[in-house]
Amino acid sequence: MIKGLYEAHLPVSNLKRSIAFYEDLGLEFSHSHGDQLAFFWVEKGKSWLGLWETENVKLAYHPxxxxxxxxxxxxxxxxxxxxxxxxxxxxxxxxxxxxxxxxxxxxxxxxxxxxxxxxxxxxxxxxxxxxxxxxxxxxxxxxxxxxxxxxxx
Incomplete structure (x- = not known):
């Protein structure tokens, strides 16, 4: 049934800054929805990472x-x-x-x-x-x- 991971998401406080960071890591920008959500290809056509701008970034870290x-x-x-x-x-x-x-x-x-x-x-x-x-x-x-x-x- 499951063939792989299609997407994962992270909260960010500043979408523009985060877009620059993930592009600098080498991820390819795919698209955005308004000014609060952006997607990057991890493996083009196969899996991506969604970044959500939110005020709730300060969640306690846990793996x-x-x-x-x-x-x-x-x-x-x-x-x-x-x-x-x-x-x-x-x-x-x-x-x-x-x-x-x-x-x-x-x-x-x-x-x-x-x-x-x-x-x-x-x-x-x-x-x-x-x-x-x-x-x-x-x-x-x-x-x-x-x-x-x-x-x-």
């Missing part, structure tokens, strides 16, 4: 709301901190990992490397890539440690 993870390649993830900082954005601490490099969360058959950052309204964003985990590593670690661990086990 179940106000969070979007964007899939990237491992090579792009390795460059993501410099890429973000070049644009004036800063990665943040997540799951106890300081934003000095991407980190890996492994789960038996798979693993995900990731880095977290926020948009101008504090919405949680993430660059993430799925990785194979044939050695069934279950430890969380920085990506550089993972690459050493994965080669040595």
């Amino acid at each position: 179940s709301i106000r969070h979007i993870a964007f899939q990237v390649t491992l090579e792009d993830l390795k460059k993501s901190i410099a890429w973000l900082e070049k644009r004036g954005y800063h990665p943040r601490e997540a799951f106890g990992f300081e934003p000095i490099e991407p980190f890996v969360m492994a789960h038996h058959d798979m693993a995900h490397a990731k880095i977290h950052f926020n948009d101008p309204d504090g919405n949680s964003l993430e660059f993430i890539c799925k990785m194979e985990n044939p050695k069934k590593i279950t430890k969380r670690m920085y990506l550089s440690e993972w690459e050493k661990w994965d080669k040595n086990i």
